[in-house]
Amino acid sequence: MNTNDIRNKYLKFFEKKSHTIWPSDSLVPQNDPTLLFTGAGMNQFKDMFLGKGNLNFKRATTCQKCIRTGDIDNVGRTASHHTFFEMLGNFSFGDYFKKEAITWAWEFLVQEIKIPEERLSVSVYKDDHEAYEIWENSVRIPKERIYRYGENDNFWPANAPRLGPNGPCGPCSEIFFDMGDDVGCKRKECEPACDCDRFVEIWNLVFTQYNRQEDGSLEPLPHKNVDTGMGLERMVRVIQGVSTNFDIDIFSPIIKGIEEITHLKYNGKSENSILMRRISDHIKACVFCIGDGVLPSNEGRGYVERRLLRRAIRDGTQLGVKESFLYKLIPIVSDVMQEPYPDIKQRRENIARIIKSEEEKFHETLEQGTRILEDIMATLQKNQQKVLSGKESFKLYDTYGFPLDMTEAILREKGFTVDKDGFEEELKKQRVQARTASQMTGQVFDTGPLSKIKDISTGTKFLGYESVASDGKVIAIIQGENLLDAAAAGSEVTVILDQTPFYGESGGQLGDTGVLESNGCAVLITDTKRNNEFVLHIGKVIKGKLEKNSIVHAKVDTQRRNAIRRNHTATHILHYALCRVIGQHAEQAGSLVASDRMRFDFQHFSGLTREELTQIEDIVNEKILENAPLSVKEMTIQEAKKAGAKALFGEKYGERVRMVSVGDFSKELCGGTHVNNSGEIGLFKIISESSCAAGIRRIEAMTGLSALNRIREKEDIIQEMCGILNINEEKLAAKTQSLLDDMKNLQKDFQKTKQKEIIGKVDAIIESAKEVSGVKIITKNMGDATIDDLRKTVDVLMKSAEAMAIILGAANEGKVTLIAALSPKLVKSGLHAGNISKETAKIVGGGGGGRPDMAQAGGQWPEKLDEALKVGAELLCKKIQECVR
Numbered sequence: 001m002n003t004n005d006i007r008n009k010y011l012k013f014f015e016k017k018s019h020t021i022w023p024s025d026s027l028v029p030q031n032d033p034t035l036l037f038t039g040a041g042m043n044q045f046k047d048m049f050l051g052k053g054n055l056n057f058k059r060a061t062t063c064q065k066c067i068r069t070g071d072i073d074n075v076g077r078t079a080s081h082h083t084f085f086e087m088l089g090n091f092s093f094g095d096y097f098k099k100e101a102i103t104w105a106w107e108f109l110v111q112e113i114k115i116p117e118e119r120l121s122v123s124v125y126k127d128d129h130e131a132y133e134i135w136e137n138s139v140r141i142p143k144e145r146i147y148r149y150g151e152n153d154n155f156w157p158a159n160a161p162r163l164g165p166n167g168p169c170g171p172c173s174e175i176f177f178d179m180g181d182d183v184g185c186k187r188k189e190c191e192p193a194c195d196c197d198r199f200v201e202i203w204n205l206v207f208t209q210y211n212r213q214e215d216g217s218l219e220p221l222p223h224k225n226v227d228t229g230m231g232l233e234r235m236v237r238v239i240q241g242v243s244t245n246f247d248i249d250i251f252s253p254i255i256k257g258i259e260e261i262t263h264l265k266y267n268g269k270s271e272n273s274i275l276m277r278r279i280s281d282h283i284k285a286c287v288f289c290i291g292d293g294v295l296p297s298n299e300g301r302g303y304v305e306r307r308l309l310r311r312a313i314r315d316g317t318q319l320g321v322k323e324s325f326l327y328k329l330i331p332i333v334s335d336v337m338q339e340p341y342p343d344i345k346q347r348r349e350n351i352a353r354i355i356k357s358e359e360e361k362f363h364e365t366l367e368q369g370t371r372i373l374e375d376i377m378a379t380l381q382k383n384q385q386k387v388l389s390g391k392e393s394f395k396l397y398d399t400y401g402f403p404l405d406m407t408e409a410i411l412r413e414k415g416f417t418v419d420k421d422g423f424e425e426e427l428k429k430q431r432v433q434a435r436t437a438s439q440m441t442g443q444v445f446d447t448g449p450l451s452k453i454k455d456i457s458t459g460t461k462f463l464g465y466e467s468v469a470s471d472g473k474v475i476a477i478i479q480g481e482n483l484l485d486a487a488a489a490g491s492e493v494t495v496i497l498d499q500t501p502f503y504g505e506s507g508g509q510l511g512d513t514g515v516l517e518s519n520g521c522a523v524l525i526t527d528t529k530r531n532n533e534f535v536l537h538i539g540k541v542i543k544g545k546l547e548k549n550s551i552v553h554a555k556v557d558t559q560r561r562n563a564i565r566r567n568h569t570a571t572h573i574l575h576y577a578l579c580r581v582i583g584q585h586a587e588q589a590g591s592l593v594a595s596d597r598m599r600f601d602f603q604h605f606s607g608l609t610r611e612e613l614t615q616i617e618d619i620v621n622e623k624i625l626e627n628a629p630l631s632v633k634e635m636t637i638q639e640a641k642k643a644g645a646k647a648l649f650g651e652k653y654g655e656r657v658r659m660v661s662v663g664d665f666s667k668e669l670c671g672g673t674h675v676n677n678s679g680e681i682g683l684f685k686i687i688s689e690s691s692c693a694a695g696i697r698r699i700e701a702m703t704g705l706s707a708l709n710r711i712r713e714k715e716d717i718i719q720e721m722c723g724i725l726n727i728n729e730e731k732l733a734a735k736t737q738s739l740l741d742d743m744k745n746l747q748k749d750f751q752k753t754k755q756k757e758i759i760g761k762v763d764a765i766i767e768s769a770k771e772v773s774g775v776k777i778i779t780k781n782m783g784d785a786t787i788d789d790l791r792k793t794v795d796v797l798m799k800s801a802e803a804m805a806i807i808l809g810a811a812n813e814g815k816v817t818l819i820a821a822l823s824p825k826l827v828k829s830g831l832h833a834g835n836i837s838k839e840t841a842k843i844v845g846g847g848g849g850g851r852p853d854m855a856q857a858g859g860q861w862p863e864k865l866d867e868a869l870k871v872g873a874e875l876l877c878k879k880i881q882e883c884v885r
Contacts (some may be wrong), residue, residue: 006232010063019057020061038066052451052458054458063086065288082245083281098130120176154174176192204230275319282312372396391422391426453476462500464556474495477494489545497554520544521547566682567595570624574701628664635656758792819855834852843871
């Protein structure tokens with residue numbers, strides 16, 4: 001059986017047991033403050049486990065895309081660890097419990113996929129006598145293959161009874177496959193708790209039956225739940241009879257692709273094989289991250305993705321691949337994963353472009369890092385030091401992508417070592433900062449005010465497609481982390497109604513503003529957000545007293561809403577125009593729909609030409625002039641895709657979706673508010689086009705009166721310029737060019753004159769040189785000379801003597817520029833211009849550095865320039881006396 005067979009068998013098996021097959025959640029959890037990435041099948045069902053969910057079933061089964069990086073150092077080194085993996089799961093929300101979960105698991109393994117039962121062992125929590133008895137008496141597993149373990153191994157979350165967190169928890173029962181007594185430690189007493197890889201954990205059955213209290217007590221839940229997780233890759237490994245997860249049918253083609261690129265053979269045992277396995281895992285993780293809308297960046301999820309890509313690139317370098325190569329693996333990944341994830345295949349070219357761009361950028365960074373490491377080694381040698389500090393080695397790792405082992409290898413060749421303890425300390429600090437910056441709460445379940453509101457309400461009904469004003473009942477008033485019964489004038493609050501016309505920010509469209517009014521009370525709403533099924537009205541009580549359970553009249557600011565509607569429909573038409581002009585690959589990668597402007601991010605790898613932008617703008621305005629009708633239909637996701645609707649990059653859709661059509665040329669899945677006819681947009685004007693990420697371009701534009709006002713502002717500027725230059729508008733460009741040409745000629749003449757003056761002073765500068773140990777030392781304040789003037793002067797001076805040390809300084813517009821230069825003879829003696837310039841610049845409140853032969857520095861205290869040059873001269877004298885014999 002291949003991976004697709006096993007995945008399908010599992011889902012169909014539980015469908016026959018009255019489970020609803022539910023789609024995988026995105027890797028990017030929606031409205032979940034506790035998670036960076038989706039790491040388990042249960043994540044999307046948290047509200048259902050708490051009895052607060054709105055899904056109309058009590059049994060579900062899924063195959064969930066997951067990313068976990070907690071054991072990243074084990075990836076490639078062990079048979080089972082991954083960053084990206086698929087987790088099969090079956091779930092019961094207050095329905096069946098232990099007996100059904102256990103007996104069905106056994107039935108699937110033994111009867112459905114024919115695993116020999118004598119090769120299966122199980123474990124239970126030490127105090128879970130109920131699960132033990134089911135395994136022994138109902139399933140009839142021999143006692144010697146049932147193991148009791150403590151809360152670290154057989155409780156979820158691990159150690160919850162003793163250490164927390166508070167909230168739902170419970171014992172678990174794990175099922176293991178015995179790889180055979182010739183695998184692992186080969187001890188006769190080996191058991192599932194041994195980490196020798198003989199026993200492979202293939203299924204974990206979690207029985208959520210307790211609610212941990214603040215005092216550590218375990219209170220029985222009124223509704224007991226089942227949450228199971230089976231690692232698909234591990235199960236396939238068992239069924240296919242191979243030794244590691246990387247030998248199964250969805251990994252072996254990727255490994256083969258790496259073999260072809262590196263011209264190395266994968267044997268499963270060598271250090272090269274570890275690197276190949278890690279590359280195959282990391283490229284898969286990055287493909288699915290990008291597929292779910294996560295782009296490489298320096299923060300949050302994008303930073304995790306960037307680090308995975310860079311680890312894979314470095315692994316490739318160690319395998320002898322010096323050029324970009326990961327993007328070549330994308331077609332292979334998309335082919336092996338196309339049956340369950342067809343979107344990956346459809347987007348493979350865009351994904352490959354993003355990864356190639358990231359590879360190219362990182363290779364540039366690596367080259368820069370190599371040069372910096374060379375400079376560091378030169379400094380260590382000069383200072384007669386042998387150990388690179390932890391801080392500097394970590395900077396090479398964090399900023400330039402140098403793994404510690406690569407830095408160690410380069411240093412070792414030159415006789416240096418690294419402070420490993422210092423490096424680990426810096427790494428620990430960064431991990432703490434990353435956890436803080438991610439704003440992850442560390443809790444499995446959200447316990448804030450919204451969690452309490454879910455006990456009394458299933459959500460807010462949105463009425464804003466049909467109206468901009470309606471009555472609604474106040475079901476909650478939130479202030480900080482507290483729920484209030486009432487809020488007086490002056491209070492800043494978040495209000496939740498049972499129904500509302502206010503649109504909560506989502507899909508790039510900003511939330512509505514407006515007012516909530518009731519008997520003598522008014523709340524000014526300045527923003528509206530959305531959290532799952534709840535619409536959050538954020539504002540301030542400006543009059544009277546707002547009370548819970550009162551009825552308010554909710555009125556949206558219609559002028560602002562209409563402007564947003566125009567901009568939102570314009571993004572759909574712009575998307576259509578982009579695909580027509582530059583190609584179907586121009587998929588949306590993000591957007592902002594505000595009242596005064598719109599921003600549209602799309603996939604493309606070069607800036608658009610002026611002609612392309614004009615063509616795009618013309619197409620959008622033509623479609624506006626057509627006054628094409630806009631229609632909205634609700635349908636299943638499958639029906640929408642058949643109708644040709646665009647599903648946006650990285651977006652997760654439910655079973656039923658809203659398809660927005662503009663005329664017969666644009667169809668997109670969208671939950672936003674729109675105009676009724678394209679003619680209502682009025683006018684569309686592109687303001688700018690730029691790069692916003694690797695492989696992502698951004699267009700900013702305006703519509704309606706905002707666009708008209710922008711054009712008028714430009715006209716006013718043109719008229720003002722014409723008045724200043726005393727010419728007609730038609731002659732403005734020619735006149736401006738003429739003035740620029742005149743100015744360039746004047747600048748050239750000025751530079752020639754200035755250069756002659758400098759050259760005329762060279763003889764005098766040389767005559768004033770001080771000589772130490774046969775080396776001419778020149779330090780000179782060059783007044784207001786430019787950096788080019790300083791460089792040219794250095795070039796001329798260097799030709800006047802074989803051994804020369806120079807520091808020139810100048811002050812312009814309150815800033816100091818310094819240049820230090822050394823002749824080749826002095827560089828060979830161990831002097832370094834970068835270090836000289838850096839020390840000299842400290843006197844003028846600055847810093848700098850550069851090459852051993854020439855370096856530039858800057859500062860912010862012009863009044864100390866002469867003092868700096870004096871210090872520089874003394875430093876040169878001292879260094880020359882030390883180095884030149």
